Amino acid sequence: MAGDLDVAPSDLTRVAARNGGVFSYAQVMARIHGYPGQFDVMPEFGPLFAGPTVAWRDPETGKVIETPRALLAVATYLDSIQRG
Numbered sequence: 558m559a560g561d562l563d564v565a566p567s568d569l570t571r572v573a574a575r576n577g578g579v580f581s582y583a584q585v586m587a588r589i590h591g592y593p594g595q596f597d598v599m600p601e602f603g604p605l606f607a608g609p610t611v612a613w614r615d616p617e618t619g620k621v622i623e624t625p626r627a628l629l630a631v632a633t634y635l636d637s638i639q640r641g
């Protein structure tokens with residue numbers, strides 16, 4: 558169905574490749590979560606991630622952020638399917 562959308566969704570196996578080889582968990586989770594009322598073509602999935610959170614340390618900044626466990630699980634999965 559991707560071809561029927563006005564803007565084609567990104568190839569999620571090449572997120573890191575498009576970002577200089579770095580898989581940025583913070584960027585990816587922000588993109589998936591979305592910001593209320595501030596999305597254009599990619600749906601906002603934040604409301605689906607209500608539930609337990611974990612204290613996740615962003616390796617890029619060292620900051621600890623309370624992060625929905627399910628959102629972190631999706632990002633970890635995406636990290637596992639990256640290809641060059």
Ligand code: HEM
Binds near residue numbers: 566571572585588
């Ligand atoms: C499990 C469901 C989904 C996940 C985990 C997901 C995740 C992502 C991520 C991580 C990006 C950014 C990629 C990058 O920066 O390289 C992205 C982009 C995008 N996604 Fe999704 N997505 C999902 C479902 C959808 C659906 C259902 C649509 C459309 C109906 C969609 C449309 C788009 C579009 C158009 C982009 C590129 C433009 C933009 O970044 O806003 N996605 N998606």
